[in-house]
Amino acid sequence: MSEILGLRDVCYIYGDGHAALRNVTLSIESGSKVALVGPNGAGKSTLLLMLNGTLRPSSGTVLFKGEPMRYDSRSLRDIRKSVGVVFQNSDDQLFAPTVEQDIAFGPLNLGYPREKIERYVGYALSYVGLDEHRNRPPHHLSGGEKKRVAIAGILVMEPEVLVLDEPTSNLDPATSEEIMEMLDELNLYGKTVVISTHDVELAYRWADEVVLMDGGNVVRTGTPERVFADPDVVRKARLKLPAVLEIYREMLGRGILVPVDEMPRNIVDLMHLIESAAGRSGRKPGRIYICDISATPPSRIRDILSSGAVRYIGAMGTKAKMIASEELLELDFSYGVVDKCVLKAIAGKSSLIITSGGMVEHAERRIRSYAEEFGIEIEVIILPRAHVSTLADNR
Numbered sequence: 427m428s429e430i431l432g433l434r435d436v437c438y439i440y441g442d443g444h445a446a447l448r449n450v451t452l453s454i455e456s457g458s459k460v461a462l463v464g465p466n467g468a469g470k471s472t473l474l475l476m477l478n479g480t481l482r483p484s485s486g487t488v489l490f491k492g493e494p495m496r497y498d499s500r501s502l503r504d505i506r507k508s509v510g511v512v513f514q515n516s517d518d519q520l521f522a523p524t525v526e527q528d529i530a531f532g533p534l535n536l537g538y539p540r541e542k543i544e545r546y547v548g549y550a551l552s553y554v555g556l557d558e559h560r561n562r563p564p565h566h567l568s569g570g571e572k573k574r575v576a577i578a579g580i581l582v583m584e585p586e587v588l589v590l591d592e593p594t595s596n597l598d599p600a601t602s603e604e605i606m607e608m609l610d611e612l613n614l615y616g617k618t619v620v621i622s623t624h625d626v627e628l629a630y631r632w633a634d635e636v637v638l639m640d641g642g643n644v645v646r647t648g649t650p651e652r653v654f655a656d657p658d659v660v661r662k663a664r665l666k667l668p669a670v671l672e673i674y675r676e677m678l679g680r681g682i683l684v685p686v687d688e689m690p691r692n693i694v695d696l697m698h699l700i701e702s703a704a705g706r707s708g709r710k711p712g713r714i715y716i717c718d719i720s721a722t723p724p725s726r727i728r729d730i731l732s733s734g735a736v737r738y739i740g741a742m743g744t745k746a747k748m749i750a751s752e753e754l755l756e757l758d759f760s761y762g763v764v765d766k767c768v769l770k771a772i773a774g775k776s777s778l779i780i781t782s783g784g785m786v787e788h789a790e791r792r793i794r795s796y797a798e799e800f801g802i803e804i805e806v807i808i809l810p811r812a813h814v815s816t817l818a819d820n821r
C-alpha cells in the first residue's frame with residue numbers, strides 16, 4: 427500500500443491562540459481503514475479538517491499523494507473532490523430543501539451536466555437506501571437517515587478518501603453498525619476510510635490502523651492490537667480497553683487462558699480461545715451458505731429456508747438488506763453477519779448469508795481465514811454455484 431494522505435510535523439493554533447495540534451506526523455495508507463481515537467479535545471476533529479484543506483496548518487505540511495497540499499481555490503476544489511468529509515453533526519452539513527437537492531449540491535457546484543448529476547444522485551440515493559426519501563426535507567429525517575444523506579452527498583463526488591467525524595455518535599447500535607458496514611463495503615471497493623471516534627470497541631474491531639491522540643499529540647499509532655496493548659497508555663488518554671481485551675486479560679490473570687501470539691480482536695476470537703481452553707473444540711462445525719442475491723431469485727432463497735438446511739439467516743450490504751425487506755425475509759442478523767455466522771458454525775449450527783457482488787468473496791475470505799486461524803473446517807457453500815438439491819440437512 428502507498429501513502430495517500432500524510433501529515434509532516436503539523437501544528438495548528440486556533441485564532442484565540444489555542445494549540446490544537448502539536449507536531450503531528452502521520453501516514454494514511456491508500457485503501458486502509460483508519461480510526462482516530464482520543465478523549466474530548468484531543469484534536470481529532472482538527473486533524474480531520476486538515477485532510478481536505480478546510481484548515482491549513484499553522485506550520486508543517488499536509489501531503490496528498492506525496493504532493494504538498496495547496497490552498498488556492500482551484501486546488502481546494504480538487505482536493506475536496508478527492509477527500510470527502512462528513513461532519514459529526516449532520517445538521518451542519520445538510521441545508522437544501524430536499525434530500526435530492528442536498529445530494530446534488532456538490533456535483534452542481536462542480537458544473538457537472540444535468541444528466542450526469544441525476545444519474546449520480548440516483549445511484550447515491552439507492553446506495554444509502556434512501557430512494558423513497560428523495561423529496562423530503564433533510565431536517566425531517568432521523569439521525570441515521572441524515573447521516574446517510576450526508577454520506578450520499580460525499581459519494582456523488584466519487585472521492586478516493588472518505589473522512590467521517592464521529593460517524594456513529596447519537597445513533598442506535600443497529601444504525602451505527604449499518605453505517606459502519608456501509609463504510610466497510612465502500613472500503614472493500616477501494617475507498618480509504620478515516621474516522622474519529624470515542625468508541626474503543628468500534629475502533630478495535632473495525633480499524634486496520636488506530637491513531638491514539640491526546641492533547642494535540644499523536645501518542646501511539648499502529649494496528650489495534652499494538653495500540654491497545656498497553657493499558658496504561660490507553661487509560662492515560664482517558665479511554666478504556668475494549669471489553670474483549672479486558673476479559674482476555676482477566677482470564678490470563680486467573681490462569682483460565684494462556685497468552686497467545688495474536689490477541690483476540692472480537693467475540694469470535696475470544697470464544698474460540700475459551701472453548702479450546704475448555705476442551706470443547708471437537709464439535710462438528712455448522713455450514714455457512716453464502717447467496718449472491720444479484721444472481722439468485724428470491725424464490726430460491728425461500729427453497730433453501732424451507733429445506734431446513736439453515737437455522738439462521740443474515741444479510742450483508744445495502745442491496746441485500748433491501749431485497750430481504752421487500753421479500754419479507756425475517757433476518758436473524760443484519761450486522762456483524764459473518765462473525766455471528768462463524769460463532770453459530772462453531773456451535774454446530776448452519777446459517778445463510780445473503781449478500782451481493784464483491785461482498786460474496788469478502789465473506790468467504792473472512793470465514794476461511796477464521797477457519798484457518800482456529801484450525802477447524804467450516805464448509806462454505808456459495809449459491810447459486812451450488813444446487814439446492816445438494817443441501818443436506820445439517821442443522
Ligand SMILES: Nc1ncnc2c1ncn2[C@@H]1O[C@H](COP(=O)(O)OP(=O)(O)OP(=O)(O)O)[C@@H](O)[C@H]1O
Pocket residue numbers: 440441442444445446464465466467468469470471472473
Ligand atoms: N474554533 C475553535 N477555536 C478555538 N479553539 C478550538 C476551536 N475548535 C476547537 N478548539 C480547541 O482545539 C482543541 C481540539 O479540539 P477538537 O475539536 O479538534 O478535539 P476532538 O478530539 O475532536 O474533541 P471531541 O472528541 O470533543 O470532538 C480543543 O481544546 C478545543 O477547545
